[in-house]
Amino acid sequence: MKQGDKLKILFLGHCSYYHVQNIASLLKDNLDYLHIAGANMIRPDGKEVTDVELGSFDEFVKLPRKRTIEVSPPEIAKEFMRSLSDKISRSIIIRDILNLRISHAKRYLSAIAEEKKFSSMMKKSFNNYDAFHFHYLGAEMLVPLKYIGKNKIVILHVWGSDLLNDAGVESYKAQYEAIQRADFVIINTIEMTQYFLAKFGREFISKIRNAYFVIDNEMMDRIANADSEMLRKKFVERYGIEESKIIIEAGYNASIWQKHLEIIEQLNLLPEDLKAKIHVVIPMTYGLSDKSGKYLSNVKRAAEDSTFSSTVIDSYITTDEVLELIVSTEIKLNLRETDNLNTAMLESYCSDTIAVNGAWMPYGALRRIGIYYREIESIKHLKNEIEFLLKNLKSERAKTADNRKIVRDFFDNSRVASDWVNLYEEINKRANEKRIANETA
Numbered sequence: 001m002k003q004g005d006k007l008k009i010l011f012l013g014h015c016s017y018y019h020v021q022n023i024a025s026l027l028k029d030n031l032d033y034l035h036i037a038g039a040n041m042i043r044p045d046g047k048e049v050t051d052v053e054l055g056s057f058d059e060f061v062k063l064p065r066k067r068t069i070e071v072s073p074p075e076i077a078k079e080f081m082r083s084l085s086d087k088i089s090r091s092i093i094i095r096d097i098l099n100l101r102i103s104h105a106k107r108y109l110s111a112i113a114e115e116k117k118f119s120s121m122m123k124k125s126f127n128n129y130d131a132f133h134f135h136y137l138g139a140e141m142l143v144p145l146k147y148i149g150k151n152k153i154v155i156l157h158v159w160g161s162d163l164l165n166d167a168g169v170e171s172y173k174a175q176y177e178a179i180q181r182a183d184f185v186i187i188n189t190i191e192m193t194q195y196f197l198a199k200f201g202r203e204f205i206s207k208i209r210n211a212y213f214v215i216d217n218e219m220m221d222r223i224a225n226a227d228s229e230m231l232r233k234k235f236v237e238r239y240g241i242e243e244s245k246i247i248i249e250a251g252y253n254a255s256i257w258q259k260h261l262e263i264i265e266q267l268n269l270l271p272e273d274l275k276a277k278i279h280v281v282i283p284m285t286y287g288l289s290d291k292s293g294k295y296l297s298n299v300k301r302a303a304e305d306s307t308f309s310s311t312v313i314d315s316y317i318t319t320d321e322v323l324e325l326i327v328s329t330e331i332k333l334n335l336r337e338t339d340n341l342n343t344a345m346l347e348s349y350c351s352d353t354i355a356v357n358g359a360w361m362p363y364g365a366l367r368r369i370g371i372y373y374r375e376i377e378s379i380k381h382l383k384n385e386i387e388f389l390l391k392n393l394k395s396e397r398a399k400t401a402d403n404r405k406i407v408r409d410f411f412d413n414s415r416v417a418s419d420w421v422n423l424y425e426e427i428n429k430r431a432n433e434k435r436i437a438n439e440t441a
Helices: 017-030 073-083 089-097 102-128 139-147 167-183 190-200 202-207 216-222 227-238 260-267 295-305 319-328 343-348 364-369 381-393 392-399 401-409 414-438
Strands: 007-013 036-040 059-061 131-135 151-157 184-187 209-210 246-250 278-283 309-313 331-334 355-357 374-376
Touching: 007 017, 007 139, 017 036, 017 414, 036 355, 073 089, 073 102, 089 102, 102 139, 102 392, 131 139, 139 167, 151 167, 151 414, 167 190, 184 190, 184 202, 184 414, 190 202, 190 209, 190 364, 202 209, 209 414, 216 319, 216 343, 216 401, 227 319, 246 260, 260 278, 260 295, 260 381, 278 295, 295 309, 331 343, 331 381, 343 355, 355 381, 355 392, 374 381
Parallel strands: 007 036, 007 131, 036 059, 131 151, 151 184, 184 209, 246 278, 246 331, 278 309, 331 355, 355 374
Antiparallel strands: none
């Protein structure tokens, strides 16, 4: 990097396009020296984005995937010759040969050759970038860290469930090592910052920078100014919902952490007259992982067997259809085990939807700015909470009247931009310092 050149940033990790695009857009609108690339970007439906959807990004990058790496017999033979000069590898190979475990020795050599080939490809992909902004601290998302040179800047962006989930010792170790390597750690709220320090140690406090998630201001305005009656009519017709039904939205994606099955179980306990009044919409258009197994089919079966009417949405829906859902929803249930001011929930406050959140969530920021929402201490309290809301729906919705203005003002890009601009000016300064140090070394 030369003085005056663009600061080249690579977004990687959990690159959900519509989230990271908001950040890229804000940064590019405020800092003209940034070149931002996105690695392996995906849309909410799981499909990779194309260059047609660049938006505020300068380029999209497709990082190599280890499972696609192939090694040839000459490469394995070359690795065998190298292993003879390495004490550990030599002893493993000799032991396997003496025990007639030729296939095991071959797999061992193949794995080493594969890793070296993959490492070379990754390092080549990273050569042209000055800073690496990791979104979400999942252990698997942090693997590329080991291929990033020490002269590069590393930014870790905590999303919420990555910090709050109890994912085991190996995940904690990967996160801790990543934090040690990082130059900056982005956390959006005071509550999450304190949780982070308690979990990983106060010695990392100097790396932390606070910045709220960047919300799509245009979408917030569309929700706030929408013709709710017209959009609701389109929504209920689209899914065959009786117009008189009170729409309850359960969760916002297909993750098992959304507790769909427990929610359905609780709603089944409602009195028959109240169940007849509701229609439950379960959006499962994104968020399923390889570990989810039959979760989607289990939720569908539970919804079909429930004693109230429901709709499971499991295919990709457009932004316009998302808008219809938001303004049509009277009650939104956000009861996942871990969460950190997710965008879907914040957008719902731009309508007169009543949000029911778990009291265990770190939502102090919302309380401090005066957002009205309901809380339950346990999912076992949901049945009673819904009973109360259905009987007091009009008065409770009236209490949300100020929410849309508060959210739009507080999370407006013009307000949150200063934290992001200050952070990236620090990143630029640190990158220049490392460049100078490298040149004089």
